[in-house]
Amino acid sequence: MEFVVFTITALIAVVGAAAMLLSKNAVHSALFMLLNFSAIAVLYLLLRAPFLFAVQLIVYAGAIIVLFLFVVMLLGAERAEDEQDRLGWQRPLALGMAALLLFEVLYVFFARTNTSLTSPSVSAEDFATPVKIGEALFSTYLLPFEITSVILLAALVGVVVLHHRQAAHSEQ
Amino acid sequence: MVPVSYYVLLSAVLFTLGVVGVLTRRNALIVFMSVEMMLNSANLALVAFAQRWQSANGQILVFFVITVAAAEVAVGLALLVTIFRSKRTTDIDEINTLKG
Numbered sequence: 001m002e003f004v005v006f007t008i009t010a011l012i013a014v015v016g017a018a019a020m021l022l023s024k025n026a027v028h029s030a031l032f033m034l035l036n037f038s039a040i041a042v043l044y045l046l047l048r049a050p051f052l053f054a055v056q057l058i059v060y061a062g063a064i065i066v067l068f069l070f071v072v073m074l075l076g077a078e079r080a081e082d083e084q085d086r087l088g089w090q091r092p093l094a095l096g097m098a099a100l101l102l103f104e105v106l107y108v109f110f111a112r113t114n115t116s117l118t119s120p121s122v123s124a125e126d127f128a129t130p131v132k133i134g135e136a137l138f139s140t141y142l143l144p145f146e147i148t149s150v151i152l153l154a155a156l157v158g159v160v161v162l163h164h165r166q167a168a169h170s171e172q
Numbered sequence: 173m174v175p176v177s178y179y180v181l182l183s184a185v186l187f188t189l190g191v192v193g194v195l196t197r198r199n200a201l202i203v204f205m206s207v208e209m210m211l212n213s214a215n216l217a218l219v220a221f222a223q224r225w226q227s228a229n230g231q232i233l234v235f236f237v238i239t240v241a242a243a244e245v246a247v248g249l250a251l252l253v254t255i256f257r258s259k260r261t262t263d264i265d266e267i268n269t270l271k272g
Contacts, residue, residue, distance in 0.1 A: 002173065002174055003174055006174045006178065010178075010182045013182065013186060014182070014185055014186065014189070017186055017189040017190070017209055018189060020193070020202075020205060020206075020209070021189060021192060021193045021196075021197065021202075021206070026199055026201050026202060029201075029202050029205060030205065033205050033208070033209065036186075036209060036212070037212065040212055040215075040216055043179070043182075043216060043219075044216075044219055046174065047179070047219045047220055047222075047223040048223055049219050049222070049223070049231050049234075051231065051235075052215075052219060052231055052234055052235065052238075055235060055238055056238070059238050059239075059241075059242055060208075060212070060238070060241075063242060064208065064241070064242060064245050067245055067246065067249055068201065068204075068205065068245075068249070071201065071249045071252060071253060072201055074253065075201075075252070075253065075256050075262060077199065077200075077201055077256070077262040086198075086265055087196065087198075090195075091196055094192065094195035094196050095192060095196070097195075098188050098191045098192045098195065099188070101188060101191060102184055102185065102187075102188040105184045105187070105188075106181065106184055109177075109180055109184070110177070127226040127227065127228060128222065128227075128228040128231050132228050133228050133231060133232060133235070136228055136229070136232055137232060137235070141232055144236060148236060148239045148240070151239065151240060151243050152239065152242075152243055154243070155242075155243035155244075155246045155247050156246075158246075158247050158250070159246050159247060159250040162247075162250040162251065162253075162254050163250065163253075163254075165254075169257075
């Protein structure tokens with residue numbers, strides 16, 4: 001049963017990612033990326049990570065997609081790419097090298113896994129409940145957690161500074 | 173119980189699709205979305221490994237990655253808007269002022 005759910009969700013994720021790459025309209029791309037993010041959230045649930053399921057839905061599917069949609073619509077950049085293709089011979093080269101990268105990653109992973117990654121040694125259901133993650137965040141990982149808050153503050157200040165500068169520039 | 177290697181396979185495929193997006197699309201917003209997808213695929217692999225070793229540490233790393241990605245998206249999109257105000261385009265082939 002779990003395998004069926006995994007297969008369907010993985011297919012949705014891959015199809016969403018491919019459709020994001022192929023669609024000409026950037027708004028459609030953002031919505032296909034929402035599909036991809038939601039599928040990955042379901043996979044987190046399958047991997048017994050309910051906390052990350054919620055975080056993925058709130059931060060990625062909620063905040064980040066909305067931010068992307070806002071910017072795409074603000075800039076009117078739905079069809080920013082003109083028809084003339086300047087890539088030329090570089091496009092097949094890019095596809096070939098990406099395929100090589102995929103092959104290489106899979107080869108390195110599967111050739112070097114000597115331990116059996118087939119199934120967990122014990123299958124505890126509650127190794128990463130939100131309670132345990134919260135306890136670890138506020139004890140073992142307290143310093144990284146605080147640094148994260150500084151990063152978010154820096155991003156906030158950076159966005160305000162960027163906007164302030166362009167507002168001052170447009171007044172002149 | 174789905175084997176962890178299936179998740180790693182899916183993660184590698186999604187990462188490669190992200191790489192293809194970065195290399196072949198010229199709309200800066202879609203390039204940015206592809207970068208987000210690569211981050212997401214790495215997160216998926218991390219969560220799969222965390223489940224394999226029955227440890228919460230991998231999930232905490234994913235939590236930090238998501239936080240940094242959110243900050244990155246905010247700053248990156250602000251930069252894109254600023255570039256658009258001066259260049260009137262989001263085509264990354266047009267944004268070549270620094271090119272020698």
